[in-house]
Structures are given as structure tokens and as C-alpha cells.
Amino acid sequence: MVPTLKGRWLTRILLFLWVGVPITFLFSLYVAGPRSPVLPYIGWHYDILPFQILSLILLVGLVMDPIYFYAQQFRWERDWPFAYFFFFSIVEFVIVLALVWWGVLDFTRPRSQLHTSENYLLFTIHFGCVFLLSFISVLGLIQIFMIRWRFKSGEWGRM
Amino acid sequence: MIRFPILLDIYQRGDGPLKRVERISLPEIGDYSIGRASENQIVLDTPEVSKRHAWLLLREDGIAVADRGSTNHTYIGDAEVDQSPWDGALPVRIAQFEIHLVAQSAIGETRVNVPQDNATRALASGSAGAPAAAPRGQSIEVALNAPNAPDEMRFPRNVFKSEIVSSTEIKASEYFAGESTYLSVGAGLGSFVWADHLRIFGVAKSDIRAIGDDVIPYANYQRLCRNSQIPPHERLRSNSQSTPDNIWGFPGYASRETWKDLKEFRFGGLKHIFQVFGEASLAQTFTPRSGEVFKSIDKEAQRIGWREMFVSGRVLGIRKTNDERYAVAFRVPEDQARGGLRERIMIGKFLHISTGYPATRFTEDLQAFKARFPEEARVFNAYENHEVVYRSIEQNPMPATVVVRGRGIVASRIIQRLYEARSKNKNITIVHQMRNPIAKNEGYRYKRAQRYVYNHIENQAFNWPKACWGGQLLRETERASPEERVKIYEALGGTTTADRRDWRNIIQLGVGDGWYKPVFGHFETLELVKTDQGPKIQMRLKPQRNQPPVEVVADFVLDCTGLIGDITHSPLLRDLAETYKLLRTLGVGGGKPGGISVTPDFEIAGLRNGSGRAYAAGQITLGGPQPGVDTFLGMQYSALRSVDHMAVLGAPNVSLFGPLRSFSQWIKWCTNAKP
Numbered sequence: 001m002v003p004t005l006k007g008r009w010l011t012r013i014l015l016f017l018w019v020g021v022p023i024t025f026l027f028s029l030y031v032a033g034p035r036s037p038v039l040p041y042i043g044w045h046y047d048i049l050p051f052q053i054l055s056l057i058l059l060v061g062l063v064m065d066p067i068y069f070y071a072q073q074f075r076w077e078r079d080w081p082f083a084y085f086f087f088f089s090i091v092e093f094v095i096v097l098a099l100v101w102w103g104v105l106d107f108t109r110p111r112s113q114l115h116t117s118e119n120y121l122l123f124t125i126h127f128g129c130v131f132l133l134s135f136i137s138v139l140g141l142i143q144i145f146m147i148r149w150r151f152k153s154g155e156w157g158r159m
Numbered sequence: 160m161i162r163f164p165i166l167l168d169i170y171q172r173g174d175g176p177l178k179r180v181e182r183i184s185l186p187e188i189g190d191y192s193i194g195r196a197s198e199n200q201i202v203l204d205t206p207e208v209s210k211r212h213a214w215l216l217l218r219e220d221g222i223a224v225a226d227r228g229s230t231n232h233t234y235i236g237d238a239e240v241d242q243s244p245w246d247g248a249l250p251v252r253i254a255q256f257e258i259h260l261v262a263q264s265a266i267g268e269t270r271v272n273v274p275q276d277n278a279t280r281a282l283a284s285g286s287a288g289a290p291a292a293a294p295r296g297q298s299i300e301v302a303l304n305a306p307n308a309p310d311e312m313r314f315p316r317n318v319f320k321s322e323i324v325s326s327t328e329i330k331a332s333e334y335f336a337g338e339s340t341y342l343s344v345g346a347g348l349g350s351f352v353w354a355d356h357l358r359i360f361g362v363a364k365s366d367i368r369a370i371g372d373d374v375i376p377y378a379n380y381q382r383l384c385r386n387s388q389i390p391p392h393e394r395l396r397s398n399s400q401s402t403p404d405n406i407w408g409f410p411g412y413a414s415r416e417t418w419k420d421l422k423e424f425r426f427g428g429l430k431h432i433f434q435v436f437g438e439a440s441l442a443q444t445f446t447p448r449s450g451e452v453f454k455s456i457d458k459e460a461q462r463i464g465w466r467e468m469f470v471s472g473r474v475l476g477i478r479k480t481n482d483e484r485y486a487v488a489f490r491v492p493e494d495q496a497r498g499g500l501r502e503r504i505m506i507g508k509f510l511h512i513s514t515g516y517p518a519t520r521f522t523e524d525l526q527a528f529k530a531r532f533p534e535e536a537r538v539f540n541a542y543e544n545h546e547v548v549y550r551s552i553e554q555n556p557m558p559a560t561v562v563v564r565g566r567g568i569v570a571s572r573i574i575q576r577l578y579e580a581r582s583k584n585k586n587i588t589i590v591h592q593m594r595n596p597i598a599k600n601e602g603y604r605y606k607r608a609q610r611y612v613y614n615h616i617e618n619q620a621f622n623w624p625k626a627c628w629g630g631q632l633l634r635e636t637e638r639a640s641p642e643e644r645v646k647i648y649e650a651l652g653g654t655t656t657a658d659r660r661d662w663r664n665i666i667q668l669g670v671g672d673g674w675y676k677p678v679f680g681h682f683e684t685l686e687l688v689k690t691d692q693g694p695k696i697q698m699r700l701k702p703q704r705n706q707p708p709v710e711v712v713a714d715f716v717l718d719c720t721g722l723i724g725d726i727t728h729s730p731l732l733r734d735l736a737e738t739y740k741l742l743r744t745l746g747v748g749g750g751k752p753g754g755i756s757v758t759p760d761f762e763i764a765g766l767r768n769g770s771g772r773a774y775a776a777g778q779i780t781l782g783g784p785q786p787g788v789d790t791f792l793g794m795q796y797s798a799l800r801s802v803d804h805m806a807v808l809g810a811p812n813v814s815l816f817g818p819l820r821s822f823s824q825w826i827k828w829c830t831n832a833k834p
Contacts, residue, residue, distance in 0.1 A: 002625050002628070002630025002632075004631045073607045076610050076619070077620065077624045077625040078625070078626035078631050079439070079624075079630065081437060081441070082435065083437040084440070086436070139435075140409035140411070143409050144409055145821055145822050147816065148799065151629035151633075151799065153630050153631060153634065159760070159799065
């Protein structure tokens, strides 16, 4: 990838809408159900928690992007290898977990309901699904639909 | 100014070295025709020469060569020419003949051999001097007849009399060969990728035409690959997602290669995916095999109906028409003549020009050497066919020294090929001549980053930094003024090679064993010397930085300094640029102007004709908004820009290509269905 800062932000928002929101919606339905780690729960219940996590992932990413972009300036090719994308996505998630543990989401519900090991496992599975599909999207899925994306430094729209 | 008489040596290539068959003398200004038929002034009577093959145009201020639509074409050096000035540095090649200009300063010396009356006799009898080589098995006749009056009315000048031509007149003329909404000139990879985009965006194949020499869009590229020692199994310097056969760039060549391997249970194929994943930092950059790329283009050509869009011919001229279109004059091959007429004109509404590199380059000292010793096949451009070099050094276990000039990717590949030759002849020495040494910390700098140097060669995966094809560097060059752009190109450009482990190892091995020697500087003298082992080239290197002078005695010199991008070497583009006063891009280093100036949409602004639009792509747009124009990905980018531009203008059947159409067309690509 050869993103600009704007391209990084726009691609992140695109992945949030295109991959994150649909997957998180499915997780929301599950999290709201009986607290059993055994899938599936079928029923109409809804919990905002996975969306809060997804939003945190987006926010952390948006804040990290200028740092990546700055680091990119020291690379002669001004590129960002897929391997970096992979590695730093995991770093971002670790930051999100740390923030949750530290208590950024404590205002949403009692600590005892939030800080359960089952929840942390769910966050990780949730992130794993979103990340995997996002990574595949960046590798090629996006450009099948948005042919100009790869030439526009990750920005959307026409030339 | 040239001095008359002009002396020409005609050489013939048989199985062995070149042999001089004739020296002829042309006494005055005029147009001299060359061909097989006896009515020509210079008769070269072998079947490979067309009846009316070429013109040699002698003017007060210089000589020019013009092909007359011959079957086997006319060349200056290795470059095929249609019409081109000829300075005599490289010979004119016609079939197995080479015509050398006897150096003007050398005429005085040769007068003894060719007295004045001999030249006069030549005009009268059609022969001068005694043939030096007896033809084997076929009649070879070189003859000189009296010149014709200069022909001012040659096609297409007889039709293209003004800057804007009448389309009704053309349609009424015998030359008219049809109309097409979309018309591409060149029919090489640039045209192919453009036509591919148009087809996928919704245009029918009946509305697209591409005029060029060869129905295989990669024919010229493949020839350059072969000559520069990239056979089908060798890898190109191109990225996985630079796919001239697939406008989306997905799946790239890496995943296709992996898939092919996995289908045959070769799990090692997964490494290509890993290469793309970790490229540059964790793994060596993936590059596709040339053969695989050509196969993929064949398949796509079949899918979009390239054969039906292709028109065989050599484009000679382009003019605006009075109905907001463009007229393209061309000459078809002999076998497509209609009642002896081979000249054609096609009219198009949206024009696309992508004619590629006009010529191969020879550095001046090598040019001079070739001109002085035309019989010695010892100096080659790496893009020329030079198999004879490898044959000769591999067959003889004698010591052989090969000078490789230049530090680009071609030089790297040639050194690898010479290394392979060493498995047959351990006495091969490589002298690698470079302009100057480059220390590790002396790589090019641009803003905060610096290019990596290894073995005095700057390393870079591709011919520009990656962000030049769709990253922040492309943004910068697109937005820059022409003056700023030159500065960016000067900082980012320069000769580089790819960081390949095998190449590094070869150099390391060669330095250790002493058969690879880098030398720095310019050669001051090149002389032919006779040695016990036959003739060799003796070179003295102009010393650098108080170093002692270096002398090299070599068997062969391979010039790897590249191709000529100067568009004035192309008669078609020169005429176009002069007629419409087209803007040119600024040359790097304050040098000559570069390519044809185009907008970020790759439109040639100066050729706009009412609602008619003309676009360019490829090498001829060098120095413009996009750096890597002469690459697969660069051509995909320029095609997408120009086709998108036409879509916005409302060009017939070009869709805006939103996500749904894009996806459905991609499915068609995957299933090999017609677009």
C-alpha cells in the first residue's frame, strides 16, 4: 500500500462501514443473548458493547494514522507493506484492550459486567473477524469494487 | 552542411562477419530510392528487400532515410525507422545489408581508392568498384542509378496539406479506410490496456480500432526482453498487482502463481503470497515471470476481441479534421495492398497515441567505434540482439573480457547471464564500467528519505519509488508545476537496480574470485588492436579523483544504458509536435525537452479539436504528471485516467464504472466471459 494520510483515514472509515459495522451487528446480537460461550444464540436482542469496541478501534486507528504517516516519510518508497499493516493492526487492538481495562468504557455499565474474561475473549474474537476481513479487503477485495482506490492513495471517489 | 559526393559503403551479412560488397558515391542533392526493382537508384537485389524499399534523402543540411512500407522494414542501427534523419553514426540496415556512411573527414583518404571518375562511372553503369564478397547461392546485385526529382507529393503530405483536413475529402479519396469512435495509434501494450478498459467500461469492439505493426500487443516489449536476456522463465521488474491483462490488479500475478502451484500440490508456491505480504521489508519483492505475463495478455486479448480491433499498418501522420475528429494516415503491409495501393486513412473521434520508445541508445564513444569498425561485431546495445557474444565466449574456453556499461536493471541481468556463461568458460572476466563510485551514504535523497546503495549501485524495487504509482509522490508530481516537477524527478530518478539476492551474491562471488571488476569513469579512447587471440577493443579510462588511469582490453562491450525516449526521434511525433506546436515536458537536468505534455487525465491539450479528444500514454508522456509512464501499472493508470475522462465527457458507451459494474465485470473476467 502507498497511502496518504487522508487515504489512511478514508480507508479506515471505509473498512469500518464495509466490514466493521456488519460484523459488529452480528456480534451485538450474540452478546446480548444468554451468556453462553456456545454459539448460536438466535433472538432479537441488542447490545451496544461490540459497537463501542469497534468505535474505540476506529478512534485509536485514526489517532495512530498520523504517526504511521510520519514514519512512512523515512521510507524511500513512501509505502506501507502489508506486513506493517498486519502488525500495527494488532498493536492497535492491544491499545484498545488496555484502554478498556483502564476503564474508558466504565461509564457505560457496571465494572463487574464489563470486565469479565468472557467479554475479553469476545472482544478478541470480534476483532479477529473484523481484522481478517479488513485485511483481505485491503489485499484485493476493495479494488474489485473500487477500481480507482489503489491509484488514489487509499482515498475514495473518482479520479 | 554535408559535402558531396557522399560515399556509402554497403556491407552484406552472411553467416560470418560483415563483408563490404560495394562502395557507392552519390554526387548531388536528391532523393535516392533503394529497392529490389531495377528502377531504383540503389538496387539491392535479394528477395528480402522489397521492390521499393526505402528512400535515402540527400539534402543540403543532412541526410534522411525513409521506409516505403517495406515488408522487412528499414532500420537505423537497431531502431526501426519510418522516416528519420541519419547522421551516419549507426548504419542503415535493410535485410542483410548495412549501409555505412563513409565519414566525411575520411573522404580525403579514400579518394585514392575511389577516384572521381569511378563515381561518375557508377552513375552511368550502375556499379562502382568491385564487389568484395561473392554472393552464395542467390543473386545479389548492388547498383546505383540516377536520382529522381524530389517527390514533394508523397503520402500523406499529398492529403495532409494543412493543419486541419477535410473529412469529406478524405472519405471521397481512395485512401479512406473507415471510421471508428475510439482509435489508438501504436497497438502495443499502451493501446491494449486502453482498449481493455474501454471494452470493460462498455464499448463494443466494433467501435475501437488500434493501428500498429504487430497483432501481438507485447511483440516489441518481448523483443526487448529477449535481447536483454529475460527469457520466459526469468522474472520482470514489475509488481504483482501491475497486471496489463486485468484492470483491477486483482488477482495479482503472485496469487495466480501460488494458485497454479497449489493445484499441483507444490506448497512452496505459498512463498509468493508471503513475498507480497512482507515485500521489501521481510521478503524480496515478488516479480512475475515474463512468460506468464505474456500468456495472461494473450488470454485477455482473446476475451476482448483484440484481433478484430487490430489494424495492421505503420502510422505516418495524424491531423485534425474539420468535423472535430482526427485523421490517421498509415501504410498497410504489402500483402494487404488494394490494387497496389497500401496507403490508408482512418478517422476517429477519440484518439489515443502510445507508440513507445523511439530508439535504442548508444553512448557517443561506442557509436563512433561502431562507425569506424562496422565489420567488427564487438559493441552492442543490450537491447539489441547480441546472442553472438554469449555464443562466442561460451564456445571458446579462451580468456574473454566483456565490458558491461551502465548500472541499471539490464546491466544486472546481463551480468547474471555472463555469470551463467562462466559455467561453460571459466576464463570470462566482467569489467563493469560505471560513471562514478557511489558510497553507501551517497544514495539519492528526497525529503526525509534516502535510497539504499549496494556495490556502487542504487537499489530500488522498481524504476521509481512505489508511491509514484498512486501514493503521496504521485500526488506531488501531479500537483507540481512543470519546473517543480523536474526537481522532483531529478531527486527521485536516476539509474537503479532491484535488490535481488542472487545478483548480490554473483557480484560478491566475482569480486572475491577476481572475475568481476568495477571500474569508474569515461573511456577516453576506444581502439581496435590486433592480438594473438584476434582483434580486441582497447580502452583507456579517464581517471577519476586522482586515480591512476585504467586500461582495459576487451572482447566485447555491452552498452546497458538504455533506450532513447526523445520523441523527436519518431518522425510521426515530431511532425505532430511541430504541426500543432504541442507543449513538451521539461527535460531532467536542464537537458532536452522530454515527452509530449499531457494533462493529469493524459489528454494532449494542444490536440483538442472541438469535442474531439486526443490522449497519450506510455513513454512518450515522460516527464509529465505521472513518473512511471513506461510501466505496466503506469499504463493502467493512464488508461483509467483517460477512459474516466471520456466517461465524464459523455463519450458513447463509456460507463462511469461504479462499484456494481466493476464487480460484475470482474466476475466476467474471472470466468473468462466476454465483457
